[in-house]
Amino acid sequence: MEPGYLENFIQSIWDGIGGIEGKCLVVGGDGRFFNKQAVQIILKMAAASGAARVIVGQEGLLSTPAASHLIRLNEADGGVILSASHNPGGPDGDFGVKFNTANGGPAPAPVTEAIYQASATLSEYHILDAPDLDLTPLGPQRLGEMVVEVVDPVADYAALMEEIYDFQAIRALFSSGFRVTFDAMHAVTGPYAHEILVNRLGAPAASLRNATPLPDFGGGHPDPNPVWAHELMSQMMASEAPDFGAASDGDGDRNMILGRGIYVTPSDSLAVIAANAQLTPGYSAGLAGVARSMPTSSALDRVAEKRGLDCYATPTGWKFFGNLLDAGRATLCGEESAGTGSDHIREKDGLWAVLMWLNILAVRQQSVAEIMRSHWQEFGRNYYSRHDYEDLDAEAAAELIDEVRQKLDKLAGAPLGPLTVSAAEDFSYADPVDGSVTTQQGFQINFAEDARLVLRLSGTGTSGATLRVYMERFVAGPDGLDSDPQDALADVVIACEALTALRQRFGRDAPDVMT
Numbered sequence: 001m002e003p004g005y006l007e008n009f010i011q012s013i014w015d016g017i018g019g020i021e022g023k024c025l026v027v028g029g030d031g032r033f034f035n036k037q038a039v040q041i042i043l044k045m046a047a048a049s050g051a052a053r054v055i056v057g058q059e060g061l062l063s064t065p066a067a068s069h070l071i072r073l074n075e076a077d078g079g080v081i082l083s084a085s086h087n088p089g090g091p092d093g094d095f096g097v098k099f100n101t102a103n104g105g106p107a108p109a110p111v112t113e114a115i116y117q118a119s120a121t122l123s124e125y126h127i128l129d130a131p132d133l134d135l136t137p138l139g140p141q142r143l144g145e146m147v148v149e150v151v152d153p154v155a156d157y158a159a160l161m162e163e164i165y166d167f168q169a170i171r172a173l174f175s176s177g178f179r180v181t182f183d184a185m186h187a188v189t190g191p192y193a194h195e196i197l198v199n200r201l202g203a204p205a206a207s208l209r210n211a212t213p214l215p216d217f218g219g220g221h222p223d224p225n226p227v228w229a230h231e232l233m234s235q236m237m238a239s240e241a242p243d244f245g246a247a248s249d250g251d252g253d254r255n256m257i258l259g260r261g262i263y264v265t266p267s268d269s270l271a272v273i274a275a276n277a278q279l280t281p282g283y284s285a286g287l288a289g290v291a292r293s294m295p296t297s298s299a300l301d302r303v304a305e306k307r308g309l310d311c312y313a314t315p316t317g318w319k320f321f322g323n324l325l326d327a328g329r330a331t332l333c334g335e336e337s338a339g340t341g342s343d344h345i346r347e348k349d350g351l352w353a354v355l356m357w358l359n360i361l362a363v364r365q366q367s368v369a370e371i372m373r374s375h376w377q378e379f380g381r382n383y384y385s386r387h388d389y390e391d392l393d394a395e396a397a398a399e400l401i402d403e404v405r406q407k408l409d410k411l412a413g414a415p416l417g418p419l420t421v422s423a424a425e426d427f428s429y430a431d432p433v434d435g436s437v438t439t440q441q442g443f444q445i446n447f448a449e450d451a452r453l454v455l456r457l458s459g460t461g462t463s464g465a466t467l468r469v470y471m472e473r474f475v476a477g478p479d480g481l482d483s484d485p486q487d488a489l490a491d492v493v494i495a496c497e498a499l500t501a502l503r504q505r506f507g508r509d510a511p512d513v514m515t
């Protein structure tokens with residue numbers, strides 16, 4: 001909001017991508033505080049730098065997946081998406097500017113590096129001196145020499161979903177008495193869910209919670225997890241719960257999936273989708289391959305192994321999936337942090353995942369709990385949990401990471417608490433498409449007991465560091481598939497403490513967040 005700040009940021013993007021003269025861009029955001037003002041500034045700066053055309057969502061709104069789709073649909077040269085994802089909004093909340101490239105995906109490292117370099121030498125920015133545009137009427141208008149095309153933010157995205165999924169089957173499911181509830185968390189997916197779930201699929205309007213986007217998301221975090229979507233959680237855990245519950249985040253790219261009395265972890269959801277996607281029209285030809293971020297549970301790998309699919313483990317961050325999707329090596333991909341998606345766009349996609357589940361439920365005519373049970377019976381269950389330790393002293397956290405790195409080479413074969421290490425590595429990723437190598441992406445420690453521990457440091461900043469501890473343990477079944485995940489993972493917690501002494505070191509009894 002500081003005068004010139006956004007302008008410098010945007011000019012650095014224009015300069016970093018080699019200018020925008022004659023180019024076509026897509027612009028929109030999740031509706032959070034400052035979205036409207038930012039869109040006007042970006043349009044005037046695009047006009048001043050000679051862009052030919054900008055496609056902008058009505059009132060400046062576009063979900064991240066819808067923006068990715070519009071870039072691809074219109075063969076645009078890129079897009080600017082305004083969002084801070086699942087982080088809170090408002091005058092004291094968060095705001096973000098993302099640049100996506102012509103494939104519709106987040107800018108890869110060479111592009112962000114070029115933008116950063118441009119920012120380091122920036123001496124001026126260009127902006128058209130013009131009144132704000134009215135972004136309510138649909139259709140083209142002019143801003144200087146540039147065409148501004150105001151589009152319905154939902155229409156093209158909804159049409160894409162209708163191509164991928166069997167809407168008739170989902171409509172029949174809804175009219176058979178199947179009850180659904182969707183929580184838009186006062187964020188951008190409200191209008192999308194209304195058009196798709198209510199208008200096109202016939203769900204009652206009362207199925208939607210918090211469906212009007214608000215600049216401050218009603219004061220909450222638009223983060224679809226059991227903590228921030230606790231009202232939805234308690235609705236779904238009640239005896240009279242609907243058959244299916246779901247939520248999405250601020251900009252619509254994340255999802256949470258629930259059945260009556262059951263929460264589906266993002267890792268399990270990805271595995272179930274991989275095992276059942278061929279039941280939907282868009283994926284009836286099968287999958288080219290699948291991909292997950294390294295910390296995501298290997299439930300996906302179990303499906304890939306049985307179905308003869310290639311399975312890739314990438315560093316955390318959606319941009320690492322882009323090459324695999326572009327090269328046709330993977331069709332589906334996902335992250336433990338509630339992101340799931342496919343090659344239909346180049347972002348993760350919250351409503352796409354919700355509709356995938358609904359289409360699968362419509363075909364299989366089983367409850368969410370029944371589908372999970374039969375999945376675990378067939379593939380085994382990967383018990384999984386992430387423990388976050390927040391606001392740690394940054395220096396002490398960095399010290400801990402250094403200490404663990406020193407020990408890594410000597411861990412194989414050694415006991416850690418009740419478990420025995422079979423392999424330990426500092427995860428690095430060689431992109432099979434372009435050969436680029438990304439190093440130091442987290443410690444991965446595998447145990448002989450079919451368990452795994454992953455440690456990653458993130459969010460180093462003024463308020464300290466966050467240490468993420470990911471724990472996983474596989475049970476083949478048929479017995480032992482109904483434990484509480486925290487109980488099933490107790491030995492991995494002990495092993496983690498044996499390696500890091502982190503609870504003792506930071507004086508913590510328990511993690512700040514458990515998912």
Ligand code: ZN
Pocket residue numbers: 064084085086249250251252253254
């Ligand atoms: Zn997001």
